[in-house]
Amino acid sequence: MAAIKVHGSVLSTAAQRVFACLYEKELEFELVPVDMGSGEHKKEPYLSLNPFGQVPAFEHGDQKLFESRAITQYIAHEFANKGTKLDCPGQPIAPLLVWKEVEAHQFDPPASKLNWELVFKPMFGTSTDTAAVEENEAKLAKVLDVYEARLSQSKYLACNCFTLIDLHHLPSLNLLMKTPVKKLFDARPHVSAWVADITSRPAWTKVLAMANK
C-alpha cells in the first residue's frame, strides 16, 4: 500500500479530524510535524502542500490533498472496505449529504468561534470577547435544539450508524466540553448521550493520547 503522510500538529482540530478517520479505518500513517509556532505552515515548502497555509496536508502515494473534510472523504472512499464503514450502508444518500453540510455550515462556525474565544485566546494570553461568546452560545443552542430532535429519531446524525458526519464534530466538541459551553450539551439528553458515545470511541481515544503525549 502507498504510504500515508499527514503534515500537521497533534493539537490542530482540523488535523485531529484526519487522525480520527485514519484510526477508524485502522490505517498506518506517518505524522510529519509542522512547526506552527514559527509559521512553518505559511512558507514554502509547506505552501506547495496547501496553498492556503493551513494544517493539515495529506499525502497518499502521489495523491496530495488539503482541507480536513476532503481528506476524510478521500480516506473513506479509498479504504471503503477497511475498518469502520463511516457511511449508511443500504440507506438513501440524502441524509448523509444533508447532515454533512449541517456540520460544516451550522455547527462548525459557532463552535469554532467559541473555541477561539474560550480556549485559544486564553492560551495565547489575549482577552475573551464576552459579547462574541454570548452571540455564538445563542447560535449553538439553536443548532443543538435541532440536533436534539434529530437524535431522538436516529442514533447518529445521518442514520443509525456512526459516520463521517459524527466524526467531523469530534475535535471541536472535545474542546467545547472543557468550557462552560458544556452546559448546552448537558441540558439536552439525546445530544448528551451522543457526545458520550462518540467521544468514547477507541479511535478518538487514540487521537487524544497523541495530543496528550
Place this chain on the structure above:
Amino acid sequence: MAAIKVHGSVLSTAAQRVFACLYEKELEFELVPVDMGSGEHKKEPYLSLNPFGQVPAFEHGDQKLFESRAITQYIAHEFANKGTKLDCPGQPIAPLLVWKEVEAHQFDPPASKLNWELVFKPMFGTSTDTAAVEENEAKLAKVLDVYEARLSQSKYLACNCFTLIDLHHLPSLNLLMKTPVKKLFDARPHVSAWVADITSRPAWTKVLAMANK
C-alpha cells in the same frame, strides 16, 4: 419521474445554486415561493422542511433535503446521466473533494460577508461596515491568488470540466461582480476568464432570467 419541488425565493443565493444545478441537468421543477419578508421560513410548516429556517428546501418524491450544497450533490448523483456531467469523468476523486471544501470554507465566508455589507445592507437601508469590507476584501484577494495559480493549470477548479465546484460559486460571484470588489477578479486574468466562462453558461442565464422577472 418523481416530481421535484424547490421551496425558496428566486433572489436567494442558496436557492440560485440549486436552480443552476437543475437547469444544468435539464430537469423540470416546481418553485414553491417562500415569503421571506413575512418570515414564512421561520415558522411551521416550513420548519418541517428545514429545521434551521433557511431557504431553499427541496423535495424529490419522498426524499426531502435542505442545505444547498447537499441538494446539488443529490441532484448530480441521482441524475448522473442527464444534462451536464458536473464531475471529472475518468479523473482521480481527490481534486473534486479538495476544491469543493475550498469553495465552502475559503471562498464563501469572505464572499458572503462582502455581499452582506455591499449588496444586502444597502438594500435594507442599513449602513455598510467599512472595516469589515476592508478585512474581507483582503481575505478574498488571498483566496483569488490561489485561484489564479490553480486556473492557470486547469480550465476549471476541480479539473478541465465544469463541475459542481464551479457552479457553487455562481450566485455569490454574480453579486460581487456588481460591487467594487469586481476589481479583485478583473486584476487576475485566469480568474477573470473563468468568471466570464461560467457566468455565460445557458443554465446560469436561465437563473438570472428567473430572478429578473
